[in-house]
Each structure stands twice: as structure tokens, then as C-alpha cells.
Amino acid sequence: YKTNPVFPKGFFWGASSSAWQVEGATLEGGRTSAIIDLNSQTKKPYADNSIAADHYHHYKEDVQLMKECGFTSYRFSISWSRLIPKSDRKVNKEGATFYDNLINALVDAGITPIITLYHYDMPCWVEEKYGGWSSREIIEEFDYYCRTCFKLYGDKVKYWLSINEQNMQIVYGDWLGVSKGCKNWEKDKWDINHIMNLCHAKAVIACHEMVVDGKIGPVPGYVPIYPYSCNPLDQIAAMNAEELTQKIWNDTYVFGKYNTFIKNYWQAHEITPDIREEDLKLMERARIDFIAVNCYRSDVAKDPDPSYVQLIGLNKSGIKGDFTYPNIPGEYALTRNPFVEVTDWDWHIDGVCMRYSLRYLWDHYHLPMIITEAGYGAHEELNEYGTVNDVERIHYLRDYIYNVGLAIQDGVDVFGFNPWSFTDLLSTGNGMAKRYGLVFVNTTDNEVRDLKRYKKQSYYWYSRLIRSNGTDW
Numbered sequence: 001y002k003t004n005p006v007f008p009k010g011f012f013w014g015a016s017s018s019a020w021q022v023e024g025a026t027l028e029g030g031r032t033s034a035i036i037d038l039n040s041q042t043k044k045p046y047a048d049n050s051i052a053a054d055h056y057h058h059y060k061e062d063v064q065l066m067k068e069c070g071f072t073s074y075r076f077s078i079s080w081s082r083l084i085p086k087s088d089r090k091v092n093k094e095g096a097t098f099y100d101n102l103i104n105a106l107v108d109a110g111i112t113p114i115i116t117l118y119h120y121d122m123p124c125w126v127e128e129k130y131g132g133w134s135s136r137e138i139i140e141e142f143d144y145y146c147r148t149c150f151k152l153y154g155d156k157v158k159y160w161l162s163i164n165e166q167n168m169q170i171v172y173g174d175w176l177g178v179s180k181g182c183k184n185w186e187k188d189k190w191d192i193n194h195i196m197n198l199c200h201a202k203a204v205i206a207c208h209e210m211v212v213d214g215k216i217g218p219v220p221g222y223v224p225i226y227p228y229s230c231n232p233l234d235q236i237a238a239m240n241a242e243e244l245t246q247k248i249w250n251d252t253y254v255f256g257k258y259n260t261f262i263k264n265y266w267q268a269h270e271i272t273p274d275i276r277e278e279d280l281k282l283m284e285r286a287r288i289d290f291i292a293v294n295c296y297r298s299d300v301a302k303d304p305d306p307s308y309v310q311l312i313g314l315n316k317s318g319i320k321g322d323f324t325y326p327n328i329p330g331e332y333a334l335t336r337n338p339f340v341e342v343t344d345w346d347w348h349i350d351g352v353c354m355r356y357s358l359r360y361l362w363d364h365y366h367l368p369m370i371i372t373e374a375g376y377g378a379h380e381e382l383n384e385y386g387t388v389n390d391v392e393r394i395h396y397l398r399d400y401i402y403n404v405g406l407a408i409q410d411g412v413d414v415f416g417f418n419p420w421s422f423t424d425l426l427s428t429g430n431g432m433a434k435r436y437g438l439v440f441v442n443t444t445d446n447e448v449r450d451l452k453r454y455k456k457q458s459y460y461w462y463s464r465l466i467r468s469n470g471t472d473w
């Protein structure tokens with residue numbers, strides 16, 4: 001390409017967050033606990049989210065900073081247990097007002113709100129009453145919650161996201177606490193996944209019923225998988241990894257039914273999820289409007305069973321890089337990509353994976369897409385000038401955004417970029433130690449400081465980029 005990519009007029013430039021990672025005030029304003037709060041207080045390496053970035057008390061200032069930066073969109077989530085704190089289905093007025101105020105502040109600042117209905121924060125009361133995702137009874141409860149959100153905010157909010165990274169919640173169920181209470185996770189996870197699919201489907205249907213001009217989509221955690229080498233078996237391993245970590249979810253969202261890969265997989269592993277005739281009809285009816293893509297990195301897969309390779313006479317010597325990545329016998333093994341750098345947390349830094357992902361998803365599904373997460377997590381501290389010179393984040397974002405632009409030139413329909421995150425907030429597993437923000441929040445995991453906001457260098461860079469609609473790099 002000889003010219004810089006051109007971003008469409010009205011492209012949504014913004015950033016992303018989630019309630020439990022940014023709000024704090026976990027027991028204020030009528031909110032009750034979520035399972036993730038308990039994890040964060042009792043289980044390392046989670047960090048205490050009772051304060052987080054204290055967005056609950058700083059939202060006005062945060063929205064002003066977004067406006068100053070030139071944002072045209074902001075993606076955040078509603079905390080179910082803030083809106084409906086108990087099993088009596090009563091809406092908590094203070095909670096409802098908090099989100100109303102936030103939405104109004106955004107709209108007044110010319111920023112389009114994009115709301116995630118569920119971002120990892122299962123209310124304790126739902127867990128206690130129904131066993132969380134493992135009981136079908138959650139379906140009606142989740143539907144009631146979603147309908148409450150649409151009723152309260154549907155006049156002002158037109159972009160909705162259903163469940164954040166359902167695929168990651170199943171693939172990394174232990175890490176994210178979804179497997180809690182399950183006796184046989186390898187089997188039970190498919191029932192939980194099915195229940196999540198039904199919740200997603202009902203949210204899609206309710207949004208279309210209740211929100212005039214409302215659009216809704218799922219939020220897959222998308223990690224494209226490259227084959228390690230041109231060994232054909234590495235290619236198959238990459239395809240297996242793609243299916244088992246993301247494609248089976250994306251196919252279900254888009255086509256409203258389970259694909260043959262997963263049906264065969266269940267059969268081969270003697271797994272029989274409780275899938276009923278009426279469930280399939282419901283899934284079929286839930287037609288999504290777009291896909292919200294979270295994409296931070298790529299992964300690399302290789303054939304997991306070298307013995308089989310030797311059997312057919314191939315020589316695998318010279319292949320190195322056996323890091324502690326998952327190895328699923330008979331399916332795939334993940335490994336380090338020697339062609340790209342990694343973050344402090346070993347995540348591949350790979351701008352091209354953004355273009356690859358968008359191309360891949362477009363080729364398969366032909367639906368508009370918005371980037372709802374991508375970001376650079378790092379150890380950071382304020383310098384003597386009251387800023388953070390986060391050049392690595394600027395390089396990361398520049399590369400990823402440039403590749404979004406190239407995907408658009410390739411013909412993909414992309415309507416926004418909302419990286420993780422606006423202010424520093426808690427990482428899922430690493431608290432404030434792993435900072436993602438364009439704005440530094442003055443606090444640490446070990447010491448609660450004054451929580452003041454300081455613009456990092458990436459804030460200024462991103463602001464220039466936004467104001468030029470993606471031409472001033």
C-alpha cells in the first residue's frame with residue numbers, strides 16, 4: 001500500500017472497560033457482591049476490586065478526559081448486581097441512576113455508549129440461588145436483567161453487546177471461576193456453554209424487540225491461530241485450535257446452530273449436553289447485527305502428537321520452543337512465535353494479527369465488526385513530569401490500528417476501534433500491576449493512593465490520531 005489507510009467517516013474511536021475492573025465501590029450505592037469480588041479478595045493473583053480505578057466516583061472527570069481526547073465512543077459494562085442486587089428482581093435506584101448519569105454524560109460529550117451486558121461478574125445471589133451458569137433457571141433471570149437494561153437505557157443506547165468472551169470463560173473456566181462447583185468440568189462446561197448460548201440468544205431477541213434501531217452482537221475473545229510451520233499436520237493443529245477456542249462459538253452466534261466439528265467432538269468424547277428442540281429454535285431466531293472483536297494477540301499451534309508424525313516418517317527435529325503453552329493431545333499444542341516480540345506477560349505483540357482476524361472473520365461471516373478490545377499491558381509508574389512515557393503502547397496501538405486500516409482497504413466492514421483501556425484498571429488476573437490505560441490512575445495493588453488521573457503519552461498520541469480520523473500517525 002502506497003497510501004495510509006483511510007478510515008470511514010463516523011468511525012467509532014474510543015476505548016473499553018468493564019464494571020468490576022474499573023468502578024470500585026463494590027458495596028456502595030446498593031450494589032451487592034459478585035463472585036469475581038470474592039475471588040479478587042481471597043485468591044491471588046486476583047487484585048482487590050473494591051476500589052479499582054474508582055470510576056464510580058470519578059466518572060464525570062473520566063468522561064471529560066474522553067471528550068478532551070476526542071472520543072466518539074466508549075464501551076463499558078453494567079454490573080448486574082449493581083442494577084439488581086437481590087433475587088427479588090427489584091431495580092436498585094442508585095445503581096440505575098449511576099448508569100443513567102454516565103450515559104447522559106457520554107451523550108452530552110458526543111460520545112456513543114456501547115454497553116456490554118455481562119463481563120465476568122456473576123452476582124453472588126444468582127450463584128447462590130441457581131448455581132450461576134450451571135442451571136437453566138438463570139436463563140429467565142438473565143433475560144429479566146437484560147430487558148431491564150433495554151427498558152432503562154434503550155432510548156439512548158443503540159449498541160449492545162451480550163456476553164463478554166464466552167469462549168474464554170469456557171476455555172479458561174478455572175482461571176475465570178466459571179468452573180466453580182462443577183464436578184466434571186470437561187463435560188459440564190458444554191452444558192454451561194449451552195445455557196450461555198441461550199442467554200445470549202434471548203438477549204439478542206429482546207434487544208431487537210425493545211430497542212428501536214438497537215443493534216446487538218457477541219464479544220468473542222479472538223486469538224487467531226497460525227500454524228507453526230508448513231508441516232500439514234501443524235495446519236490441522238491450527239484448525240483444531242481455531243475450532244476449540246473460538247470458531248465453534250462464532251459459528252453458533254452467526255448461524256444459530258452448532259457446527260459439525262463440535263457435534264463430532266462431543267460424540268467422540270461421549271459428551272451429551274442437554275440441548276432441547278425448543279433451544280435450537282430459539283438459537284436459530286437470534287440473528288446478530290455485528291461481531292464485537294476482542295483481539296490482543298495471536299497464537300501458534302503445532303501438531304501435538306509427534307509420535308504420529310514419526311509413524312508416517314516426518315522428521316520434526318529443529319522445531320524448538322516448547323514453552324508452557326497448552327497441549328491438547330490429539331488436537332493441538334500452542335507454542336511461542338519466534339517472529340514477534342512478547343509483552344511482560346508473554347503475550348505475542350502482533351499488529352498483523354488484527355488484519356488477519358478481521359479478514360478471517362469477514363470471510364467466514366460477512367458481518368460488520370467493531371474492535372472492542374486490544375491493548376498493551378505493562379508495569380508502569382509516573383515519572384517526574386507527571387506522565388508515563390509509554391512508547392511501547394504507542395507502537396502497539398499504531399501497529400494494530402494501521403492493520404485495522406489495511407483490513408478496511410482489503411474490503412472488511414469495520415466501524416470502530418475501542419482499545420483496552422481508557423484509564424488504568426484492574427487486569428483480570430494481575431490487578432494494577434498490569435496497566436493498560438491511556439490515562440494513569442494513581443494507585444497500586446499494595447497502597448491506595450489519591451487515585452488522581454494523569455495523561456500518558458499514548459493519550460496525546462491517540463488524541464491526535466482520532467482528531468485526524470486515523471491519518472496523523
Ligand code: BG6
Pocket residue numbers: 018021164165168221294373377420426427428429430434
Ligand atoms: C479480555 C477481557 O479478555 O482481556 C478483559 O475481556 C481483560 O476483561 C483483558 O482485562 C486483558 O486481560 P488481562 O488478564 O491482562 O486483564
